[in-house]
Amino acid sequence: MQESVQHLRWTESHMPLMADIRKEYEVKRPFAGLTIGVSLHLEIKTAVLLLTLVRGGASVVAVGNYGTTQDEIVDLLRDRGIDARGSGSDHRDEHLAAVRSVVESSPDLLLDNGADLYRLAVDLGVEVLGGTEETTSGQTRLQTELVDLVHVPVIVVNDSPLKAIVENKHAVGQSVYESICRLTNLQPQSRQMLVVGYGWCGRGIAHYARANGARVCVAEVDEIMALEAAVDGFRVGTVSSLIGECDLVITATGAPSVVDGEALSDVRDGTLLANAGHFDWEIDMPALDGMTVGTEELGNTIERHTLRDGRRVDVMARGRMVNLAGPRPKGNSIESMDLGFALQARSLERIVEVHDSLPLGAQPVPDDINRDLARRFVEAAQGRPLAQPPGDRSA
Numbered sequence: 266m267q268e269s270v271q272h273l274r275w276t277e278s279h280m281p282l283m284a285d286i287r288k289e290y291e292v293k294r295p296f297a298g299l300t301i302g303v304s305l306h307l308e309i310k311t312a313v314l315l316l317t318l319v320r321g322g323a324s325v326v327a328v329g330n331y332g333t334t335q336d337e338i339v340d341l342l343r344d345r346g347i348d349a350r351g352s353g354s355d356h357r358d359e360h361l362a363a364v365r366s367v368v369e370s371s372p373d374l375l376l377d378n379g380a381d382l383y384r385l386a387v388d389l390g391v392e393v394l395g396g397t398e399e400t401t402s403g404q405t406r407l408q409t410e411l412v413d414l415v416h417v418p419v420i421v422v423n424d425s426p427l428k429a430i431v432e433n434k435h436a437v438g439q440s441v442y443e444s445i446c447r448l449t450n451l452q453p454q455s456r457q458m459l460v461v462g463y464g465w466c467g468r469g470i471a472h473y474a475r476a477n478g479a480r481v482c483v484a485e486v487d488e489i490m491a492l493e494a495a496v497d498g499f500r501v502g503t504v505s506s507l508i509g510e511c512d513l514v515i516t517a518t519g520a521p522s523v524v525d526g527e528a529l530s531d532v533r534d535g536t537l538l539a540n541a542g543h544f545d546w547e548i549d550m551p552a553l554d555g556m557t558v559g560t561e562e563l564g565n566t567i568e569r570h571t572l573r574d575g576r577r578v579d580v581m582a583r584g585r586m587v588n589l590a591g592p593r594p595k596g597n598s599i600e601s602m603d604l605g606f607a608l609q610a611r612s613l614e615r616i617v618e619v620h621d622s623l624p625l626g627a628q629p630v631p632d633d634i635n636r637d638l639a640r641r642f643v644e645a646a647q648g649r650p651l652a653q654p655p656g657d658r659s660a
């Protein structure tokens with residue numbers, strides 16, 4: 266516990282936006298009397314967010330995402346009065362029961378990561394005022410399977426250009442690259458890497474890897490993103506056309522089975538597979554298991570699959586997010602999560618204030634929140650005020 270407390274203090278000291286919000290909440294108490302149901306990766310930066318919401322008067326009932334919960338953070342949160350549920354060692358059915366129990370606790374607001382809480386609220390008939398969604402994957406669900414079912418405003422934090430730039434591009438690029446190096450203890454120089462998806466996350470991963478000496482190619486299905494990858498200097502193709510040339514494959518699409526059975530049949534001996542996307546479905550693990558005659562655990566979440574013809578395929582964290590996997594994962598940078606969680610806190614406040622007049626369903630972070638936090642982020646990073654633009658928008 267003492268180590269978690271020290272870690273919390275270090276983290277808080279590098280989250281200036283959240284520190285300002287906490288100070289303000291002590292007076293304003295925007296969530297007084299409200300319960301917030303939360304599904305987020307339970308790690309130290311999330312603890313800062315949840316403790317800030319509590320400072321704003323909220324009761325918080327929280328669950329982690331499957332396989333990424335850090336048990337020492339659950340203990341820390343419980344010690345600080347937050348109802349944190351689940352454990353990193355939970356099997357899928359135990360995890361789903363914990364997610365369900367959060368919705369059954371009748372929250373007033375939801376803060377979701379992948380739209381599992383919204384799905385369950387619909388299925389269980391639990392009414393909320395509205396809430397937020399953290400990820401691209403959750404946004405996709407809200408705009409497809411849940412589009413006619415969620416009748417409350419949901420601000421999609423992932424839609425914010427601030428989050429896309431600071432977290433998805435820069436922080437995910439850094440943390441995925443750093444996690445793979447740390448967990449494998451291998452160096453990137455001279456490796457041939459395939460990044461699947463050239464959206465915000467894929468771009469960051471591809472650029473970080475190339476800047477550190479890897480040879481990188483990109484698989485992308487969207488012609489415009491493929492064009493961008495090509496003019497950024499990456500060779501572009503389909504997964505099947507490129508996978509046989511690569512030592513390391515990283516998926517970052519949000520879509521299922523982007524490395525499917527057909528692509529897996531072309532991997533070369535010794536290929537390492539890792540996923541950065543939200544769900545553990547981007548690498549088709551059932552297909553790989555079906556091709557496998559034997560597996561061996563090699564530590565640090567690496568599982569070696571031996572195929573019928575003797576080729577070996579190594580998979581990190583069984584396709585779960587690699588930057589939250591393994592011993593003592595760090596996730597994305599503190600600075601990026603300071604910004605992302607400030608967007609969360611301000612968006613939840615907005616839902617409380619004006620949920621009756623907001624459009625229903627998924628919607629972007631209001632522009633004034635983006636601009637205010639962008640300004641504060643730059644000012645905190647540079648240690649001096651940012652000049653007001655002509656025709657000051659914040660006036």
Ligand SMILES: NC(=O)c1ccc[n+]([C@@H]2O[C@H](COP(=O)([O-])OP(=O)(O)OC[C@H]3O[C@@H](n4cnc5c(N)ncnc54)[C@H](O)[C@@H]3O)[C@@H](O)[C@H]2O)c1
Pocket residue numbers: 400401402403432433437461462463464465466467484485486487490504517518519520523541542543544586587588597
């Ligand atoms: N690991 C993390 O810390 C972290 C952080 C933020 C987001 N994410 C997750 O990463 C994933 C990607 O997020 P993003 O912001 O980059 O999304 P994005 O929408 O910007 O990019 C996804 C890209 O993948 C491409 N794509 C889809 N299917 C494909 C396929 N079959 N083959 C090749 N390309 C394909 C799309 O065309 C798109 O360009 C999401 O699941 C998101 O939730 C992870």
